[in-house]
Amino acid sequence: MNFEFNDEQHLIRDQARSFLRDNCPSSTVRGVLEGEELYSDALWKQICELGWTATVIPEEFGGLGLSYLELVVIAEEMGRACAPIPFGPSVYLATEAIMAAGTDAQKKKWLPQLAEGAAIGTLAYAEGPGETFSSALGTSAAKDTITGKKCAVANGNIASVVCVLAASDGAEGASMYLVDISETGVNAKTINTLDPSLSYADVSFNAANCELLGEQGEGWSLLNALLNRAAVLYAWEQLGGAETCLEMAKEYAMQRYAFGRPIGSFQAIKHKLAEMYVKNTLARSNAYFGAWALNSDADELALAAATARVGSCQAYYYASKENIQTHGGMGYTWEFDCQFFYRRSKALAVLIGSERQWQEKLISASDLVAV
Amino acid sequence: MDFEDSKEEAAFRAEARAWLENNIPSENDLAGLDELQRAKRWQAKKAAAGWACIRWPNAFGGRDATAIEHVIWQQEEAKVDVPNTSSFFGIGQGMAGPTLMSWANDHDKARFLPDLASGEKVWCQLFSEPAGGSDLAALRTKAEKEGDDWIVNGQKIWTSGAHYSDWGILVLRTDPSLAKHKGLTYFYVDMKSEGIEIKPIKQISGESNFNEVYFTNVRIPDSQRLGDVGQGWHVALTTLMNERASIGAGNTGANFDSVKALAQQVTINGKPAIEDSAVRAKLANWFVEEAGLKYTAYRTLSALSKGELPGPENSIGKLVGARKAQDMASFAIDLLEQQGVEMDAEKDLAFNSVFQLNYMGIPGLRIAGGTDEIMANIIAERVLELPQEPRMDKGIPFSEVPTGS
Numbered sequence: 119m120n121f122e123f124n125d126e127q128h129l130i131r132d133q134a135r136s137f138l139r140d141n142c143p144s145s146t147v148r149g150v151l152e153g154e155e156l157y158s159d160a161l162w163k164q165i166c167e168l169g170w171t172a173t174v175i176p177e178e179f180g181g182l183g184l185s186y187l188e189l190v191v192i193a194e195e196m197g198r199a200c201a202p203i204p205f206g207p208s209v210y211l212a213t214e215a216i217m218a219a220g221t222d223a224q225k226k227k228w229l230p231q232l233a234e235g236a237a238i239g240t241l242a243y244a245e246g247p248g249e250t251f252s253s254a255l256g257t258s259a260a261k262d263t264i265t266g267k268k269c270a271v272a273n274g275n276i277a278s279v280v281c282v283l284a285a286s287d288g289a290e291g292a293s294m295y296l297v298d299i300s301e302t303g304v305n306a307k308t309i310n311t312l313d314p315s316l317s318y319a320d321v322s323f324n325a326a327n328c329e330l331l332g333e334q335g336e337g338w339s340l341l342n343a344l345l346n347r348a349a350v351l352y353a354w355e356q357l358g359g360a361e362t363c364l365e366m367a368k369e370y371a372m373q374r375y376a377f378g379r380p381i382g383s384f385q386a387i388k389h390k391l392a393e394m395y396v397k398n399t400l401a402r403s404n405a406y407f408g409a410w411a412l413n414s415d416a417d418e419l420a421l422a423a424a425t426a427r428v429g430s431c432q433a434y435y436y437a438s439k440e441n442i443q444t445h446g447g448m449g450y451t452w453e454f455d456c457q458f459f460y461r462r463s464k465a466l467a468v469l470i471g472s473e474r475q476w477q478e479k480l481i482s483a484s485d486l487v488a489v
Numbered sequence: 490m491d492f493e494d495s496k497e498e499a500a501f502r503a504e505a506r507a508w509l510e511n512n513i514p515s516e517n518d519l520a521g522l523d524e525l526q527r528a529k530r531w532q533a534k535k536a537a538a539g540w541a542c543i544r545w546p547n548a549f550g551g552r553d554a555t556a557i558e559h560v561i562w563q564q565e566e567a568k569v570d571v572p573n574t575s576s577f578f579g580i581g582q583g584m585a586g587p588t589l590m591s592w593a594n595d596h597d598k599a600r601f602l603p604d605l606a607s608g609e610k611v612w613c614q615l616f617s618e619p620a621g622g623s624d625l626a627a628l629r630t631k632a633e634k635e636g637d638d639w640i641v642n643g644q645k646i647w648t649s650g651a652h653y654s655d656w657g658i659l660v661l662r663t664d665p666s667l668a669k670h671k672g673l674t675y676f677y678v679d680m681k682s683e684g685i686e687i688k689p690i691k692q693i694s695g696e697s698n699f700n701e702v703y704f705t706n707v708r709i710p711d712s713q714r715l716g717d718v719g720q721g722w723h724v725a726l727t728t729l730m731n732e733r734a735s736i737g738a739g740n741t742g743a744n745f746d747s748v749k750a751l752a753q754q755v756t757i758n759g760k761p762a763i764e765d766s767a768v769r770a771k772l773a774n775w776f777v778e779e780a781g782l783k784y785t786a787y788r789t790l791s792a793l794s795k796g797e798l799p800g801p802e803n804s805i806g807k808l809v810g811a812r813k814a815q816d817m818a819s820f821a822i823d824l825l826e827q828q829g830v831e832m833d834a835e836k837d838l839a840f841n842s843v844f845q846l847n848y849m850g851i852p853g854l855r856i857a858g859g860t861d862e863i864m865a866n867i868i869a870e871r872v873l874e875l876p877q878e879p880r881m882d883k884g885i886p887f888s889e890v891p892t893g894s
Binding site: 119120121122123187364368371372379380382383384385387388389391392393395396399400401403404406407409410413414424425428429432474476477478480481484 | 490491492493494495498557745749763766769770772773774776777778780781782783784785787788790791792794795805808809862864865866868869870872873875876877878879
């Protein structure tokens, strides 16, 4: 039994943690949250130089050719630091989509740019409030152009390349299309969100040039395969955020005195923090299994991804809200950092399908895999 | 990351499996024996071949095995149909054994440990008292020195297996004028001693797994003391560390598989309950907890496999497992609707009344071996290192501690 990261992977985690501690302090998150900048360009350039965006991209396309076990430890540290950069949508979604379904030409064009961070990518599928249906897509492709509108696209206003789910051009069902955002007919309009430390836009396409990504009519299954992979990677990022919340709550509970004693000595607080620890520990163990399934392309991936995703959504939500609660009134102030994680936990919780959707997927997947 | 045994582990597993397959007792071997006798028969067979208490030193009936080998052995033994030995010997071998190993003299180790390993003698643990449960050190059963003996008076409670045990380990108050933790001393006692009276406790489940044990002028020789006089709490910690390792929540009865199977059989609005999104959401949450515990155990095994000690993450098993099983049993009964109330071992009911049995059994599991609240305190204080609650009983003689009675 070796259900653990190896020494090199631990080393990457330590390096990532110490790098982000030095280069992504809470003032960096606050800078983006409060300022005009859509993301921290300085931090983005640094992490690209470190090769984090290139982690799993094969060497022939300018990547480092490392495994997903290296990527998940970086993802956890991204979450821990609440990093205000376009990492997830670019690395977990767009890069994965092109690696999974791109033609050789598409890979050659985009992967080296994504690897070095010169290009930022994203994936767009939602079109309005509520769940997206493959049969009800308003966006459609015709004659190598795409028309329609996608809503609340993460990185929508900063991406160079967008993978867009749309009704197929002359075929049944949905297909995935690759759109170079510099093409005429693409218009991204920045929107205000719950988490201004990330960047979102509504993106409209008006007969913009597009290329088919993957097989005609296979867009929906490609999307689901991509979401399964992203669910594991986001689960690690969410877990990282949840761990920071526990650490913050713990530190505050030791320092803050009430009734002549540290509030951390009251069982009401202790039990709250113990519950955070329990949820985080279970989420971590499920994230391990997700990482194993992703890295080994196991049959269990759909089940492992859903399990990791639901566990991390719940752990992050609980830890981020109870972190504010532990901080009392100060936790509710703009000045304190508790808000970063409360915002981020919900932003990530709906980014690739809500907890409810993943609970549904989990049960469906459990029918197929011997549990 | 992989789930494979190392070469040495695989060889050990093969050896264990081969021995088990060749030595499974037949129904003939066990005919006419009750559960305890069956357990003793199987345990003796294992001991004779060196497969009892395998982590113990060879000299005391063990095999000098490593922690990971112990886990492998348990996994393999669980795969074959053999008498359940842990319910009878688990406390003695899991708690009394390690305590004797750390604190008894060589003569007593040689005298008691091999018999304990082979199941020849059964040991119980007499710690809790009516006035000392979660606050174990508040125990009051007193021992007064008289010559070379101690005279014991008082009452213990929640003692599993007292009625079939040969020996018991116990902590007694030897000096009430000292502060709470300082006036305790640790002993072992012959359960057949004059003055010991055992009364079974009927639980809300109708079963009787525990006893009250009354001590009236029971004589314990000073030679049966473990550790120094006044060192009892320190010795007891050895036992308790092992208790946490040995009381798990199990995962039988109401679990993901059984409740999902039920949801496939019963209907909601004329359709299988499993198609109802509220049912699916609940099942998914329980699956996440069940899988989380399973993979937490895998992480522990990985640490053991590398020769490391298990981390504190293991302490969450009972806490999460017990409350999950209770909630799942309750929900399964809800799914059965009106008929969920029926519980009859004699009738061929859905799932053999397992959910109802669980519903009545789990409240005890949330209390035994550390209540949910104590487990949460342990996580908060030992893992997260939060400060202890200020206490009213510190630094004063035990006899002056407020008791509310």
